[in-house]
Amino acid sequence: GGDSDATVKRVIRHGAGWISNPLPVDSLRRRIDQIREGASHEGPLSMFGTPVDTEYWSGAEDLGFGQLNLLLPTKPLDQSLRLLD
Secondary structure (H helix, E strand, C coil): CCCCHHHHHHHHHHCCCEEECCCCHHHHHHHHHHHHHHCCCCCCEEEEEECCCHHHHHHHHHHCCCEEEECCCCCCHHHHHHHHC
16 A cells, blocks of 8 residues: 555565555556556556545546455445445
8 A cells, every 4th residue: 555655666576566545546547657667567456445436446447456445434234235336
């Protein structure tokens, strides 16, 4: 995780992918570009705490994220299930 130059260096050094926080799409794009420029191979991209926002999901998918872990608000079961639909 993280949004710093140190994070990018660590991701490149370990080569095991990046689990990001839900940063603005432009920030994600910038960091992913830095990682791809410095890495010897493509690692998996995942995100933790992704907001319930289908436009954001599409942007993350376009950047190459293969897994988005949602942070769902606490709501009654029927409302939570509607969010997942």
